[in-house]
Amino acid sequence: MKILVGYKRVVDYNVRIQVKPDGSGVVTEGVKLSANPFDDIALEEALRLREKGIAEEVIIVGIGPADLTAHLRNGLAMGANRAIHVQTSEAIQPLTAARTFLKLVEKEQPGLVILGKQAIDDDANQTGQMLAALWDRPQATFAGKVEIADGKATVTREVDAGLEVIEAELPAVITTDLRLNEPRFIKLPDIMKAKSKPIDVVDFASLGVDAADHVKVTHYAAPPKRSKGVMVKDAAELVAALKSKGLL
Amino acid sequence: MSKILVIAEHLDGKLNGATARAVSAAQAVKPDAIDVIVLADAPDAIAAEAAKIDGVTKVLTVARAENAHALAAIYAPQIAKAAAGYTHVFAPSTTFGKDLAPRVAALLGVAQVSDVMTVEGSHSFKRPIYAGNAIVTVDVPADQTVVATIRTASWPAAASTGSAPVEALTVDATLPTHTRFVELHQGKSDRPDLQGAPKVVSGGRGVGSKENFEIIYKFADKIGAAVGASRAAVDAGYVPNEMQVGQTGKIIAPELYIAVGISGAIQHLTGIKDAGTIVAINKDGEAPIFEIADIGLVGDLFKILPELEQAL
Ligand SMILES: Cc1cc2nc3c(=O)[nH]c(=O)nc-3n(C[C@H](O)[C@H](O)[C@H](O)COP(=O)(O)OP(=O)(O)OC[C@H]3O[C@@H](n4cnc5c(N)ncnc54)[C@H](O)[C@@H]3O)c2cc1C
Numbered sequence A: 001m002k003i004l005v006g007y008k009r010v011v012d013y014n015v016r017i018q019v020k021p022d023g024s025g026v027v028t029e030g031v032k033l034s035a036n037p038f039d040d041i042a043l044e045e046a047l048r049l050r051e052k053g054i055a056e057e058v059i060i061v062g063i064g065p066a067d068l069t070a071h072l073r074n075g076l077a078m079g080a081n082r083a084i085h086v087q088t089s090e091a092i093q094p095l096t097a098a099r100t101f102l103k104l105v106e107k108e109q110p111g112l113v114i115l116g117k118q119a120i121d122d123d124a125n126q127t128g129q130m131l132a133a134l135w136d137r138p139q140a141t142f143a144g145k146v147e148i149a150d151g152k153a154t155v156t157r158e159v160d161a162g163l164e165v166i167e168a169e170l171p172a173v174i175t176t177d178l179r180l181n182e183p184r185f186i187k188l189p190d191i192m193k194a195k196s197k198p199i200d201v202v203d204f205a206s207l208g209v210d211a212a213d214h215v216k217v218t219h220y221a222a223p224p225k226r227s228k229g230v231m232v233k234d235a236a237e238l239v240a241a242l243k244s245k246g247l248l
Numbered sequence B: 001m002s003k004i005l006v007i008a009e010h011l012d013g014k015l016n017g018a019t020a021r022a023v024s025a026a027q028a029v030k031p032d033a034i035d036v037i038v039l040a041d042a043p044d045a046i047a048a049e050a051a052k053i054d055g056v057t058k059v060l061t062v063a064r065a066e067n068a069h070a071l072a073a074i075y076a077p078q079i080a081k082a083a084a085g086y087t088h089v090f091a092p093s094t095t096f097g098k099d100l101a102p103r104v105a106a107l108l109g110v111a112q113v114s115d116v117m118t119v120e121g122s123h124s125f126k127r128p129i130y131a132g133n134a135i136v137t138v139d140v141p142a143d144q145t146v147v148a149t150i151r152t153a154s155w156p157a158a159a160s161t162g163s164a165p166v167e168a169l170t171v172d173a174t175l176p177t178h179t180r181f182v183e184l185h186q187g188k189s190d191r192p193d194l195q196g197a198p199k200v201v202s203g204g205r206g207v208g209s210k211e212n213f214e215i216i217y218k219f220a221d222k223i224g225a226a227v228g229a230s231r232a233a234v235d236a237g238y239v240p241n242e243m244q245v246g247q248t249g250k251i252i253a254p255e256l257y258i259a260v261g262i263s264g265a266i267q268h269l270t271g272i273k274d275a276g277t278i279v280a281i282n283k284d285g286e287a288p289i290f291e292i293a294d295i296g297l298v299g300d301l302f303k304i305l306p307e308l309e310q311a312l
């Protein structure tokens, strides 16, 4: 079985995001970019399934600009067999990303697609669910544990009420939560090896996916700031402060 | 002319409070009608609760054995059918709504707006990106059905004094059998629900162990608070996952939030931005949590919490 993995590049989670003063966007020039943390987890899970003999091939997919190559090389160094780079200079919204993944799914016929539960730039949390709908296949979102056997995935999902277990017949879409696994570190020799692994560059326009923006972002603003409050010196003062606010 | 369909969230025959918050957001659109749809195997009791939410025009029930568990693959085709004639479909931005709404949107061939914080117009909304570090205004094309999840911490629950009519609805949708519910392990607790509680006490890595977390529970019980945690505390196995507060956990807006042994990482803070008063207890006076706390106290939590109980 093949596994297709979403491997998006985003602003690193440690970067303090600055909104441009004119409200046209956030500052991305010169900031550190990394793999979406949930996508590193998705890739790790796929690699483990390959190591267990459940999958033969792990293919990472990045939809983005020409300079995505270095990012995809990281995923290859982590252990993916090959990469598909759907090249476009435009930012892609989740519905478009899902339609793009569907095209790749039709071509590659994977048994499993593993995406992150959300990209930490748009925080949309949509692409996996949309792909599953368009593909008419099961979705197991927010996965904290995945077991594959007898043509189905048994997935433990992290939901508000606790942990939900569902069964999904393959092929299926799984989206990862943070506790699914801890991604491995890339080792130096693997970086060398990754240089010879194939990256298949596909022009986004050639896929025939409707690329119209489905929603328009008209303005960016900094969030309202919470100001620094007061410090109290001991428990008694804290209790008094809370009582005076009517909170205790 | 807007008509809004709000998807009811429920568990064990009870309506989830997030539904009334989604109704609040629907009211902000000033629509001609707000209908709540309840998909369940036995929807009557849930529908009766939904019928009381102020602002609801009517409650639609879809009773089917397949609807016993909230599986998006099963619910989505039914919602997509039921959405005909509506300009908006809203669901709460809980794990239930986040799982379901994108699947509905894709079936309708439209985009989905996640985590609506404010309604600027019938097709214009504000929502957070980058873990709440930027707020964007997004416009949905006027001719498209708006499918959105509602950031529950941004909206009060609509009151429960209404009495809307309840109607049974039959939707003609073929349901897949490829996805099956197996079981749900629920954290059972007599404490208030984290997502709706007016007071929350959360513990972080500083608490140190599962056993030590008792000190957090004890203090929370003393003041009638719900208990939450940072991701580090969940990852370390001190508490179960449903207690996580933050970007990838629960987004909450209690009147009082007490963070104990939590450093204040951006991903945690994004979950408590809307809290009324934030109190931080941390032994490190330089911890970033103090930059946003309304009241800070530097010291060892194992010393301070017992003292607090004493001082109550
Ligand atoms: C994509 C992504 C999503 C994330 N989502 C979330 C999320 O939803 N929620 C979340 O919380 N985190 C999330 N995180 C993790 C986040 O970045 C932090 O790692 C985490 O919040 C740290 O938890 P903590 O404050 O408990 O631990 P630490 O940062 O280790 O802080 C522990 C604090 O305890 C204090 N302390 C220690 N001992 C004592 C004592 N005896 N008395 C008083 N104080 C003491 C220390 O001074 C320290 O400040 C996410 C990270 C990523 C990458």
Ligand SMILES: Nc1ncnc2c1ncn2[C@@H]1O[C@H](COP(=O)(O)O)[C@@H](O)[C@H]1O
Pocket: A005, A006, A007, A008, A009, A036, A038, A039, A042, A061, A062, A063, A064, A092, A094, A097, A114, A115, A116, A117, A118, A119, A120, A122, A123, A124, A125, A126, A127, A128
């Ligand atoms: N441009 C992209 N390139 C690769 N994967 C993507 C892209 N956009 C979305 N994805 C996948 O979809 C997941 C969810 O993204 P989102 O719905 O935008 O929050 C991500 O974690 C990725 O796995």
